Amino acid sequence: MTHKQLFQYQTVGELAAVATFAPADEADQGPVTGNVPLTPIQRWWFAQDLAVAHHYNQTMLLAGPPDFDERLAEQAVAHLLVHHDALRLRFTPTPDGWQQHIPATDEASASYFAVVDLADLPADEHSAAITAHASERQDGLDIEHGPLVQVVVFRLGANRNYRVLFIIHHLAVDAISWRVLLDDFALVYQQLQRNAAPQLPAKTSSFKQWAEGLVAYAQSDPLAKEAPFWLAQEQSLPALPVDHTAPATANTEGAAQSVAVMLDETETRDLLQEVPKPYHTQINDALLAALAFAFREWTGRSQLRIDVEGHGRESILDRVDLSRTVGWFTAIYPIILDITGVNDAGSALPAIKEQLRQIPQHGVGYGLLRHLNSQSTLNTQATPSPAPEVTFNYLGQFAADTSATGLFVSARESVGPEISPANRRAHLLEILGSVTNGQLHFIFVYCPSFHDPATISTLAQHFTTALRAIIAHCKSPEAGGVTPSDFPMINAHALGKYAALLDEEDNA
Structure with missing residues (x-):
């Protein structure tokens, strides 16, 4: 049953007459191989033309038990590489641009797993040694020849927890993928501990099936109707104020700095549980309302154009289930937040809510029209405006236990830069947030060649002040409607x- 049918047929009897059971196609449970079309997010990424393309990773450092078995860990990782096809992706430059394919077996199977013995070092030197080794490994992936995955086990000595570092190139993984991978790793490891054959839950629709389906859907008439909305979001707005002028080449990962802010547990609980009630809102409504208000405090402007990152796993293709599919599915889309005439942060909440509800299909259509449909009016009738200078990404809620089994927990040592310091950043400001262990955390990433630390610190404080004002408003008797x-x-x-x-x- 579609959303349209829910509104078209207004009685239970009418709905029953049109309801059908349409499960996802049964996924191929064997290894998926062959050429795969680039997805919108991958095309966006390659368009950045990064200086060091192979060093653009996501990582997870885990603490394992003192009796951790390295041999079983290696077997578990090998099983993941077979089960999750995107981990075997390879990319090839051609005269027509980059192409990707999935080989039948990992072409660099000997280099995806390593053990580093730090047991002979004093305990107070372990952290620095882990950072040094991890930084070296971060630079060791290869999108053309592989691997796209490296797993490094650190021995820290008798009766000390191991460290297990996963490094995966971003082209093959996203935040939702990590939850699947870490649970699967722990599950297979424990099955091997019991001398049982590894058995994971059934595979869902493949990344290849998804990518092929996007190409077809990008040419569809229903999607073409979204173009006017996205054209409206492409209008140019004044550039952000800067404290210093510098060439765009100065905005590199190596130059970036950040300011961190947070809410306490009580404030975070109110934000997640109390704020949605009076206006039937979602967490992003409140976060983006606070962001729009904070930027107005800084710039004096009521309109803010930003890129928003969403998970991208929308139900736009028939009979496709991505619940256990690993890959990079993120959707990036521009949106103009407008709080013209809004006098306080609390009033900004319903205004921003309404603007966000106008976004078709949670933004996934923008990338399809922009990157997979050359005949879209986004590409034929518009001169693209400069990309937004601000990007926003709220990743959701995370706990200390990184696997459903509780076998592993997050470790705190630094693992070095996930992205090469030489790579150019796509935005002047990155605003990244999550709820970790019950507290909301946000970081504001900036380049000091353009902005002073005090400027960004003040902006971040405006953001948390606006969030607290929204919380207070939503808990007040007059809130609601x-x-x-x-x-x-x-x-x-x-x-x-x-x-x-x-x-x-x-x-x-």
């Missing part, structure tokens, strides 16, 4: 008349 997106089948004029009647009743 309906907005047009709460009634998708009622036009805004009719909804306004209905809300006015409710106000009259309340005041009677």
